[in-house]
Amino acid sequence: xxxxxxxxxxxxxxxxxxxxxxxxxxxxxxxxxxxxxxxxxxxxxxxxxxxxxxxxxxxxxxxxxxxxxxxxxxxxxxxxxxxxxxxxxxxxxxxxxxxxxxxxxxxxxxxxxxxxxxxxxxxxxxxxxxxxxxxxxxxxxxxxxxxxxxxxxxxxxxxxxxxxxxxxxxxxxxxxx
Amino acid sequence: xxxxxxxxxxxxxxxxxxxxxxxxxxxxxxxxxxxxxxxxxxxxxxxxxxxxxxxxxxxxxxxxxxxxxxxxxxxxxxxxxxxxxxxxxxxxxxxxxxxxxxxxxxxxxxxxxxxxxxxxxxxxxxxxxxxxxxxxxxxxxxxxxxxxxxxxxxxxxxxxxxxxxxxxxxxxxxxxxxxxxxxxxxxxxxxxxxxxxxxxxxxxxxxxxxxxxxxxxxxxxxxxxxxxxxxxxxxxxxxxxxxxxxxxxxxxxxxxxxxxxxxxxxxxxxxxxxxxxxxxxxxxxxxxxxxxxxxxxxxxxxxxxxxxxxxxxxxxxxxxxxxxxxxxxxxxxxxxxxxxxxxxxxxxxxxxxx
Amino acid sequence: xxxxxxxxxxxxxxxxxxxxxxxxxxxxxxxxxxxxxxxxxxxxxxxxxxxxxxxxxxxxxxxxxxxxxxxxxxxxxxxxxxxxxxxxxxxxxxxxxxxxxxxxxxxxxxxxxxxxxxxxxxxxxxxxxxxxxxxxxxxxxxxxxxxxxxxxxxxxxxxxxxxxxxxxxxxxxxxxxxxxxxxxxxxxxxxxxxxxxxxxxxxxxxxxxxxxxxxxxxxxxxxxxxxxxxxxxxxxxxxxxxxxxxxxxxxxxxxxxxxxxxxxxxxxxxxxxxxxxxxxxxxxxxxxxxxxxxxxxxx
Numbered sequence: 001x002x003x004x005x006x007x008x009x010x011x012x013x014x015x016x017x018x019x020x021x022x023x024x025x026x027x028x029x030x031x032x033x034x035x036x037x038x039x040x041x042x043x044x045x046x047x048x049x050x051x052x053x054x055x056x057x058x059x060x061x062x063x064x065x066x067x068x069x070x071x072x073x074x075x076x077x078x079x080x081x082x083x084x085x086x087x088x089x090x091x092x093x094x095x096x097x098x099x100x101x102x103x104x105x106x107x108x109x110x111x112x113x114x115x116x117x118x119x120x121x122x123x124x125x126x127x128x129x130x131x132x133x134x135x136x137x138x139x140x141x142x143x144x145x146x147x148x149x150x151x152x153x154x155x156x157x158x159x160x161x162x163x164x165x166x167x168x169x170x171x172x173x174x175x176x177x
Numbered sequence: 178x179x180x181x182x183x184x185x186x187x188x189x190x191x192x193x194x195x196x197x198x199x200x201x202x203x204x205x206x207x208x209x210x211x212x213x214x215x216x217x218x219x220x221x222x223x224x225x226x227x228x229x230x231x232x233x234x235x236x237x238x239x240x241x242x243x244x245x246x247x248x249x250x251x252x253x254x255x256x257x258x259x260x261x262x263x264x265x266x267x268x269x270x271x272x273x274x275x276x277x278x279x280x281x282x283x284x285x286x287x288x289x290x291x292x293x294x295x296x297x298x299x300x301x302x303x304x305x306x307x308x309x310x311x312x313x314x315x316x317x318x319x320x321x322x323x324x325x326x327x328x329x330x331x332x333x334x335x336x337x338x339x340x341x342x343x344x345x346x347x348x349x350x351x352x353x354x355x356x357x358x359x360x361x362x363x364x365x366x367x368x369x370x371x372x373x374x375x376x377x378x379x380x381x382x383x384x385x386x387x388x389x390x391x392x393x394x395x396x397x398x399x400x401x402x403x404x405x406x407x408x409x410x411x412x413x414x415x416x417x418x419x420x421x422x423x424x425x426x427x428x429x430x431x432x433x434x435x436x437x438x439x440x441x442x443x444x445x446x447x448x449x450x451x452x453x454x455x456x457x458x459x460x461x462x463x464x465x466x467x468x469x470x471x472x473x474x475x476x477x478x479x480x481x482x483x484x485x486x487x488x489x490x491x492x493x494x495x496x497x498x499x500x501x502x503x504x505x506x507x508x509x510x511x512x513x514x515x516x517x518x519x520x521x522x523x524x525x526x527x528x529x530x531x
Numbered sequence: 532x533x534x535x536x537x538x539x540x541x542x543x544x545x546x547x548x549x550x551x552x553x554x555x556x557x558x559x560x561x562x563x564x565x566x567x568x569x570x571x572x573x574x575x576x577x578x579x580x581x582x583x584x585x586x587x588x589x590x591x592x593x594x595x596x597x598x599x600x601x602x603x604x605x606x607x608x609x610x611x612x613x614x615x616x617x618x619x620x621x622x623x624x625x626x627x628x629x630x631x632x633x634x635x636x637x638x639x640x641x642x643x644x645x646x647x648x649x650x651x652x653x654x655x656x657x658x659x660x661x662x663x664x665x666x667x668x669x670x671x672x673x674x675x676x677x678x679x680x681x682x683x684x685x686x687x688x689x690x691x692x693x694x695x696x697x698x699x700x701x702x703x704x705x706x707x708x709x710x711x712x713x714x715x716x717x718x719x720x721x722x723x724x725x726x727x728x729x730x731x732x733x734x735x736x737x738x739x740x741x742x743x744x745x746x747x748x749x750x751x752x753x754x755x756x757x758x759x760x761x762x763x764x765x766x767x768x769x770x771x772x773x774x775x776x777x778x779x780x781x782x783x784x785x786x787x788x789x790x791x792x793x794x795x796x797x798x799x800x801x802x803x804x805x806x807x808x809x810x811x812x813x814x815x816x817x818x819x820x821x822x823x824x825x826x827x828x829x830x
């Protein structure tokens with residue numbers, strides 16, 4: 001299967017690390033090699049956040065992705081920062097609720113989705129991250145739908161179990177978009 | 178082994194240590210090892226153990242000294258600048274022949290440095306983490322699973338040889354998540370008749386001490402300890418080899434940089450270059466024997482590190498003049514890329530053709 | 532004439548080892564070591580006691596006692612004691628420290644072990660000088676006191692002021708008992724022993740951190756005879772370091788340090804919220820009184 005090298009990038013608080021974790025769990029469930037690496041720095045509310053997630057059939061070398069074949073950008077600075085790293089033929093998923101300039105590159109596929117607005121309209125505030133995971137799945141089929149559902153169940157901590165259903169709705173919202 | 182879960186390296190070390198019977202953790206917050214301490218703070222009370230946030234790294238390692246003297250499986254964790262502060266206590270622990278586990282999730286240095294991943298404490302860990310004649314076993318895991326496995330086994334090694342043991346990781350390994358199968362909890366912990374638990378009127382008194390005012394006595398004590406080190410060197414070396422059997426160029430790398438080197442070696446093989454990866458898992462004792470064996474066919478060595486060139490000293494001590502030993506590294510928290518390492522391998526390969 | 536009856540009136544305490552000490556003639560360490568040993572014997576705790584020796588003149592103390600002993604790094608005895616006590620809470624753990632060890636290089640460990648309320652016993656020898664290294668200025672050296680490293684007398688404008696340890700620690704909630712004593716006379720030796728015994732008994736009873744400061748002498752480095760040294764100590768040290776009890780939560784009517792701390796924090800909602808200690812406190816009345824008073828004051 002295609003090696004997935006995904007960078008999730010945006011503001012802290014948008015759930016990018018969690019979205020990455022869901023994808024990583026999906027890899028774990030399907031018994032692939034998996035790595036998840038967050039950016040870390042001095043703790044600051046509202047700062048930028050990103051994580052690298054690799055799903056592969058080979059042992060993973062560096063978990064730090066320098067050449068993603070998939071980018072999920074949830075704000076303008078992240079798009080600017082990572083756009084040119086995406087390998088030709090790769091995909092860029094943009095939350096156009098928050099990003100007003102789309103990538104100009106023609107050698108990548110661009111998927112524009114008003115994920116934040118979609119989530120808010122569906123009363124799923126704060127779940128734009130999972131809407132985008134749904135879209136990523138739809139366009140790449142990196143795992144089965146059952147797997148990603150199971151991954152959500154695993155990634156949501158037990159004390160927040162009430163949120164599983166909303167995450168599943170957000171997933172479907174993005175998948176069907 | 179249980180079902181695989183996704184865990185950060187820092188958390189996997191912590192959980193594995195608990196499963197190895199460690200019930201005492203003394204530490205002080207520092208990035209990028211914080212998750213380890215936070216995990217302990219959450220779990221220890223539920224295991225009837227102790228998590229104590231000390232007033233400083235200095236105090237933390239001396240609490241470890243006390244708890245180790247009292248016979249407990251005990252550990253501390255920190256990152257580079259904090260480990261420097263611990264060096265006093267580590268020297269006393271080694272001098273008093275006490276077992277414990279010390280984790281260093283390295284960041285860039287010197288000084289306050291950066292908080293990004295680094296391997297620039299190799300010399301400190303393998304040569305002199307503190308004053309005096311001593312060494313300690315140093316493990317360098319390269320995956321989250323290996324962090325769990327080594328943390329689990331480290332307490333046995335520490336108890337067996339009555340020595341401090343270090344796991345040398347870095348910010349990348351500590352922060353990253355990978356699937357990990359955790360080991361089963363240990364129940365058969367060794368007896369420690371030497372521990373200062375109170376003699377209860379049933380034995381002679383025990384003393385934990387590193388002071389010898391008589392020079393000859395101290396010399397004897399050090400000689401005895403170094404005899405144990407010889408046993409460790411003979412029996413505890415660990416390394417992994419990837420495509421080394423017919424390799425002409427052997428890339429030597431440990432921990433996080435070995436992951437990058439692995440990708441570069443794979444790419445080099447795809448280009449037809451006979452490259453292999455030699456990965457030390459024990460940094461002390463350095464896997465001299467296995468590296469020595471590669472000298473029969475290797476034409477060049479390349480040490481890849483996240484520092485200015487530290488382990489390369491040990492590689493040169495083994496290889497001597499049998500082949501050239503080159504170095505490639507990035508430092509300060511910069512992570513080398515497989516492409517950079519591949520380029521270096523190509524250069525060496527071209528040199529071999531001349 | 533009736534048979535003579537043999538009666539032992541004086542002997543070496545069992546917990547004091549048959550070992551020649553390194554203490555100078557006239558030094559008070561010998562007296563205080565013995566008092567600690569007598570207390571260990573009287574409380575019958577030798578078998579469960581762990582002593583921590585410091586760096587300083589009593590560095591070899593691990594040889595002088597018959598209980599299990601640990602030699603700590605300079606200033607770290609309270610941290611080492613913490614480690615031991617946390618592993619085996621039923622042990623009785625004491626640290627024996629001088630002024631340089633406790634109040635200079637080990638001040639952080641001292642203050643934090645105290646504020647954590649570690650159930651340990653600290654015996655603190657304050658003789659206002661570094662003895663083992665040959666007479667340098669200590670954190671407790673008096674203003675204008677001449678030492679090797681204050682040859683013109685301690686100049687407080689550059690070297691600062693001495694630390695009064697009992698006074699300093701008395702503000703900390705983890706502390707159960709602080710007393711400053713001296714051993715310059717049989718009467719004071721008896722008082723000192725009583726204080727040391729109380730500091731050990733407090734630990735056994737789980738009352739909290741206890742420290743006894745012994746104002747002492749250093750005839751060798753002060754350059755005096757032992758008698759002159761006691762005279763100098765009485766004249767100069769005791770006015771600066773007055774003897775007496777600086778904290779005793781039991782005498783104040785509390786069961787232990789935790790209860791005294793709770794009473795003091797009565798006006799702080801978060802400190803009192805679901806305080807699990809409260810449930811365990813045998814004597815809640817005083818805390819309740821303080822809380823009622825606090826609530827009354829707020830109305």
